[in-house]
Structure formats: C-alpha cells, structure tokens
Amino acid sequence: MKSLETHLRAQRAAGVKSLVPYFMAGLTPDWVQHVHAAVAGGASAVEIGLPFSDPMIDGVVIQEAGLRSLASGTTFDTTCSALGDQELAVPLVAMTYYNIFHHYGLRASARRLQDAGISGTIVPDLSVEEAEPWREACHDGDVSTVFLVAPSTPPERVIRIVAMSEGFVYASARMAVTGQAETVGDAPDVVARVRDACDLPVLAGIGIATPALAHEAAQSADGVIVGTALVRRILDGASPLDTERAVAEFRRALA
Amino acid sequence: MAEQREFMTAPDEFGRFGDFGGRFVPEALMPACLELEEAFQDAWADPDFLAEYEGVLSEFAGRPTPVTFLQRLSESLGLRIYAKREDLAHTGSHKINNVVGQTLLTARMGKSRVIAETGAGQHGVATATAAARMGLECTVFMGEVDTKRQELNVFRMELLGATVVPVTSGSRTLKDAVNEALREWVSCVDTTHYCLGSVMGPHPFPWMVREMQSIIGREAARQLRDLRVGVPDYVVACVGGGSNAAGIFAGFANTGARLIGVEAAGGAAISHGTPGVLHGMRSHIIQDEFGQIEEAHSISAGLDYPGIGPEHAYLSAIGRATYVSVGDEPIIGALRTLSELEGIIPALESAHAVAWLIREAGREIPHGSSVLLNLSGRGDKDVAQVLSILRGAS
Numbered sequence: 001m002k003s004l005e006t007h008l009r010a011q012r013a014a015g016v017k018s019l020v021p022y023f024m025a026g027l028t029p030d031w032v033q034h035v036h037a038a039v040a041g042g043a044s045a046v047e048i049g050l051p052f053s054d055p056m057i058d059g060v061v062i063q064e065a066g067l068r069s070l071a072s073g074t075t076f077d078t079t080c081s082a083l084g085d086q087e088l089a090v091p092l093v094a095m096t097y098y099n100i101f102h103h104y105g106l107r108a109s110a111r112r113l114q115d116a117g118i119s120g121t122i123v124p125d126l127s128v129e130e131a132e133p134w135r136e137a138c139h140d141g142d143v144s145t146v147f148l149v150a151p152s153t154p155p156e157r158v159i160r161i162v163a164m165s166e167g168f169v170y171a172s173a174r175m176a177v178t179g180q181a182e183t184v185g186d187a188p189d190v191v192a193r194v195r196d197a198c199d200l201p202v203l204a205g206i207g208i209a210t211p212a213l214a215h216e217a218a219q220s221a222d223g224v225i226v227g228t229a230l231v232r233r234i235l236d237g238a239s240p241l242d243t244e245r246a247v248a249e250f251r252r253a254l255a
Numbered sequence: 256m257a258e259q260r261e262f263m264t265a266p267d268e269f270g271r272f273g274d275f276g277g278r279f280v281p282e283a284l285m286p287a288c289l290e291l292e293e294a295f296q297d298a299w300a301d302p303d304f305l306a307e308y309e310g311v312l313s314e315f316a317g318r319p320t321p322v323t324f325l326q327r328l329s330e331s332l333g334l335r336i337y338a339k340r341e342d343l344a345h346t347g348s349h350k351i352n353n354v355v356g357q358t359l360l361t362a363r364m365g366k367s368r369v370i371a372e373t374g375a376g377q378h379g380v381a382t383a384t385a386a387a388r389m390g391l392e393c394t395v396f397m398g399e400v401d402t403k404r405q406e407l408n409v410f411r412m413e414l415l416g417a418t419v420v421p422v423t424s425g426s427r428t429l430k431d432a433v434n435e436a437l438r439e440w441v442s443c444v445d446t447t448h449y450c451l452g453s454v455m456g457p458h459p460f461p462w463m464v465r466e467m468q469s470i471i472g473r474e475a476a477r478q479l480r481d482l483r484v485g486v487p488d489y490v491v492a493c494v495g496g497g498s499n500a501a502g503i504f505a506g507f508a509n510t511g512a513r514l515i516g517v518e519a520a521g522g523a524a525i526s527h528g529t530p531g532v533l534h535g536m537r538s539h540i541i542q543d544e545f546g547q548i549e550e551a552h553s554i555s556a557g558l559d560y561p562g563i564g565p566e567h568a569y570l571s572a573i574g575r576a577t578y579v580s581v582g583d584e585p586i587i588g589a590l591r592t593l594s595e596l597e598g599i600i601p602a603l604e605s606a607h608a609v610a611w612l613i614r615e616a617g618r619e620i621p622h623g624s625s626v627l628l629n630l631s632g633r634g635d636k637d638v639a640q641v642l643s644i645l646r647g648a649s
C-alpha cells in the first residue's frame with residue numbers, strides 16, 4: 001500500500017476526520033509558510049496546486065491565484081524545489097492538469113514528485129479511460145493517483161473509478177467548478193455511493209467553504225478538502241498566521 | 256501495390272486517431288460525453304434523422320453550395336482552381352452545417368438549451384441562428400477582447416435571441432471562451448448541450464463535427480465529377496480548429512488528391528506546436544517550455560486558436576495531409592485579389608488558403624494543377640477590420 005492511503009487509513013482508524021487544505025504553489029513569496037501553517041493548524045495532508053494556464057474545472061478564485069502564480073514565474077520545477085527542502089509531517093498531494101505532467105514527461109514527473117516528497121496527485125482532466133500511462137509511470141514509486149467521483153457518475157463507473165483510485169477517493173460535492181458554496185450539495189449521496197463500492201477513505205470537496213459545511217460533510221465523509229475559502233483569504237492578503245487560524249477553525253469543526 | 260488503407264474513418268473506442276484525440280475531461284463531464292457519443296451514433300445511423308438534417312441544410316441553410324471555377328485567378332496563377340462556396344451558406348460560413356446537426360441532436364436528446372464558444376463570432380452567430388430555428392435557449396461565451404473587436408457579431412447574436420457572455424478569465428480570447436463553456440457545461444449538463452464549433456475537444460466532438468461537415472466534401476466530389484474535373488490534384492482549406500478542412504478532406508481522403516491545410520502562422524499548431532493535452536483532447540498545441548498554453552495571434556480571429564483538431568494531428572503524422580502556414584502579411588492582398596478578379600470577398604480565414612495558392616503557384620504547386628479551394632466563409636464580417644488596416648497603412 002502506498003503511503004498516502006496508509007496515512008489516511010490510520011487517521012480513520014484513530015477516529016480522526018481528515019482535513020486537506022489546498023494552496024496554490026507560488027501564489028505569494030511566502031507560500032511555503034502557508035503550507036507549514038496549515039500543518040500547524042491541524043491539516044492531515046496538504047494539496048498543492050501547480051498552476052496551469054487553462055484550468056477548466058476551477059472557479060474564478062483559483063483561476064486568479066493560478067494566473068498570479070504563473071506571472072511570478074512558478075513552474076513544476078520551482079514548486080518541487082521549494083518543497084523538496086521542507087520537513088513536513090503530513091503527506092502532500094499535487095493538484096494540476098494533465099498537460100503539465102504530459103509535457104514534462106510522465107516518468108520524469110513521477111520521479112520529480114517523489115523526490116520533492118509529494119505522495120499523491122489529483123489530475124481532474126485525466127479520465128480513468130486515459131489514465132493508464134500515468135498510473136504506469138507512478139507504479140514503482142510512492143506517488144498515488146487520486147480520482148474523483150462526481151454526482152453525475154453512474155454506478156458502474158463508480159466501481160471502475162474506485163478500482164483505479166489510490167490514497168483516497170475524491171467525492172465531488174456538486175456539479176460545479178471549485179468555489180465557495182452554501183450547502184454540502186450532493187456530498188452525502190456521492191460519499192455513500194463510493195462507500196458502497198470500496199473501503200478506501202473518501203474525502204469530500206468542491207465548495208466546502210466554511211467550518212460548518214466541513215462538519216456537515218464529514219458526517220458521511222472521512223474528511224474534507226478545503227480550497228477556495230483559504231485561497232481567497234491569501235489573495236486578500238492573509239498571513240501564514242491567519243492561515244493557521246483559519247485551518248484550526250476547520251479542524252475544531254471536525255473534532 | 257496500391258495503398259489499401261482507408262483514411263478518415265471512425266476513431267477507436269476511446270475516440271483516438273492514432274495517438275491523438277481521446278477524452279481528457281473532468282469526471283463530471285464524462286457521462287455527458289458518453290451520452291453524446293451514444294446519441295450521435297444512434298442519430299447518425301437513423302435515416303429519418305439524416306433526412307431531417309439534410310432537409311434543414313437545403314431548405315434553411317442554402318445547400319448544396321455551388322462549386323465555382325475561378326477563371327481569372329486560375330489564369331493569373333497558371334492553375335485550374337475550383338472554389339467550394341461555403342461563403343454562400345446561411346450565416347456566411349460552413350459553421351452552419353455543424354450547428355444544424357448539433358441542434359437537431361440537442362432536441363433529440365431532450366435538452367432545451369445550447370451553449371457555445373466563439374472567437375470572431377461566426378460559430379456563435381451560427382449557433383444562435385440554429386437555436387432560434389429549433390426553439391432552443393442559447394448562451395454564447397466570447398472572450399471580452401473579442402466582444403470588443405467584433406461588436407456587430409455580438410449584436411447579431413443578441414438579435415437572434417442569444418445571450419452573449421463576455422469571458423474575462425485568462426487571456427480573454429477564444430481558448431478562454433472554450434474553458435468557460437466547459438465550466439458552464441459542468442453545472443447544467445442535464446439540460447444543456449455544448450455545441451462545440453470545430454473538430455476539437457473530447458471524443459465524440461472531433462469525429463461528430465467532422466461527420467457533420469463532411470457534406471462539404473461529399474458535395475464537392477460529386478460536383479467536380481459533374482464538371483468532369485474528377486479528383487483534383489490538390490484540396491486546400493484553411494485550418495483553425497480544422498472543421499472546414501476536415502469537412503472537405505473527408506470527400507477526398509481516399510483519392511489521390513493532395514490534402515493541404517493552411518494554418519495562420521501565429522496559430523500554427525502543427526507547424527509550431529508540440530503534442531499536448533488541452534480542452535479534452537491530445538493533439539498538437541502551441542505551448543511554452545513548461546506546458547503552459549500560449550496565445551495564438553492572427554489577423555483572423557477564426558484562426559486564433561493554439562490547438563488543432565486531433566484528426567489533423569494524426570493525418571499529419573501519417574503523412575496523408577500536409578499542413579503549411581501563412582503569416583498575416585499576404586492576407587489582405589489575397590483578399591483583394593480574389594475580390595477584384597472573381598467578385599468574391601473571402602473571409603480573412605479563407606483568404607489564408609488563397610494566399611497559399613498565390614504564394615506556391617508554380618513552386619510547390621506545378622503549373623497546370625487542378626485545385627479545389629474551400630472558401631469557408633465570406634468577408635462581410637471582416638470589411639470593417641480590412642478598412643481600418645488599409646487606412647492605417649496608407
């Protein structure tokens with residue numbers, strides 16, 4: 001079993017809900033400090049966004065963060081270099097679009113991720129139909145490939161997706177791009193359908209904008225992914241300390 | 256032994272043409288792509304659907320479009336040039352063929368709304384037109400930069416009852432309009448069909464749009480037979496995403512004709528791009544050394560796209576079609592030449608194909624060759640831009 005799954009299973013066994021905040025690599029000069037702050041605030045793992053020019057499943061906030069990050073020169077390599085030096089007590093999961101790895105080379109990407117201490121990837125435009133080359137490139141190392149299940153996914157596809165997903169299954173809470181929502185949407189239903197199909201940890205994300213929503217989503221899910229709500233704060237000038245407090249609030253809501 | 260292979264057949268079960276194509280979309284959209292594939296296959300095998308599609312194209316869209324022998328241009332270049340007149344189709348370009356098919360399919364799938372992306376506005380206007388006729392709600396995404404460059408087309412779409420949404424994300428041009436349409440589609444996929452405008456995007460779009468445009472090539476092949484020209488030496492079309500080229504190539508893929516796609520130099524995905532993944536497909540893409548997509552720049556907004564349909568990437572890879580590029584400089588001259596010699600003002604996109612003929616007549620193209628030129632659209636939409644360029648130059 002790859003380390004991401006081991007880690008998340010251990011959390012579940014200990015009765016701890018997983019909290020996975022998302023940060024855009026290179027968004028601010030101190031972006032790595034935000035990652036540390038999130039760990040201090042109680043993150044179970046951290047999702048690292050690698051910016052892409054054409055983020056088709058991201059809403060306006062993460063789009064803006066990505067463009068800003070690109071404008072300041074962020075690349076896959078600069079991100080991996082920045083993270084490679086860090087001692088972080090939790091797993092890191094890279095979230096990006098397939099062209100970044102496709103262009104860098106699949107095997108080279110898998111190696112680079114592993115060398116930087118990144119133990120998983122979420123590549124939302126990589127459908128299970130197209131994923132074999134990437135999974136193969138990651139096969140021998142410790143980089144897990146996480147797949148999403150959407151509210152629109154029919155039961156037979158759920159079975160196929162969870163069979164390929166490693167680390168956890170990402171339960172998409174709604175038919176929408178990343179953003180801030182006012183309800184947990186379809187999260188309970190999607191989580192239930194994933195649970196029927198497998199025993200992997202299931203994390204809910206997309207629109208989980210407040211500690212209250214995180215609490216509600218975690219009634220069914222093993223944890224939550226919180227992106228836009230934190231990135232919005234950083235775009236508005238939040239310091240690492242602000243991030244730590246915000247993450248700690250989510251952590252308290254999940255207790 | 257003669258070549259036995261058949262070209263421009265259906266892609267494989269994953270929607271791939273060789274190494275290109277496929278389906279690189281978020282899981283939320285996969286069921287819709289699968290549903291669309293099934294609906295298209297079913298409709299395309301249904302004689303009633305095909306009869307309705309061809310009926311609408313003839314009664315509403317003005318098909319068949321004629322083939323015109325371009326006598327004076329032929330004389331001046333030492334070639335025999337026949338033009339397939341998509342400029343005479345309703346709304347002024349070949350784009351209507353595809354949207355008639357897709358809006359009929361939308362109704363057949365029980366959906367009540369279409370969304371579309373547009374660059375210059377040609378596909379947006381065509382979609383708004385077909386949607387009005389079919390009684391479908393229509394929303395068109397258009398880069399904010401393009402809404403300003405093409406104000407009249409925005410108004411045209413609004414007259415046709417469509418809502419035009421200016422896209423302010425990314426570079427605010429065509430590629431961002433595609434992103435925004437895909438984002439919108441995620442949130443309304445139950446009621447809405449994404450009417451994609453070229454042979455690009457995830458499977459089944461590249462194949463479906465080619466099929467819906469292949470009427471151009473079928474008609475032209477018949478018309479050239481009737482004119483006793485038979486198979487021409489060259490079939491030449493401009494390429495943005497590649498739909499008018501795919502449509503006319505389809506009629507000649509399994510003949511000895513040389514197939515030439517003319518890209519704009521500033522958006523030449525085959526000539527200057529590398530394999531990549533964008534907008535749901537693996538194809539040739541113009542990208543930087545880090546895999547970030549670069550903006551295309553062309554005098555013609557319809558060719559301003561950093562990718563190309565995956566089937567073209569494949570036809571290029573196997574050598575069945577050749578892709579060349581033409582810069583901005585000769586385009587206005589080519590437009591004037593065709594206007595003055597033939598009484599046809601071509602769209603700036605189509606003028607790229609004309610410019611290549613002018614450049615290569617007697618060089619790449621031996622004198623005396625027969626050429627089928629796809630005149631994908633008329634230049635009415637471009638006259639204001641041409642005027643301002645000519646004024647600026649004088």
Ligand SMILES: Cc1ncc(COP(=O)(O)O)c(C=O)c1O
Pocket residue numbers: 348349374375376377378452453454493494495496497498499500556557558602604605631632633
């Ligand atoms: C007249 C005309 N020709 C060609 C194109 C390019 O599209 P495609 O390559 O799909 O034919 C456009 C696109 O707007 C167009 O309006």
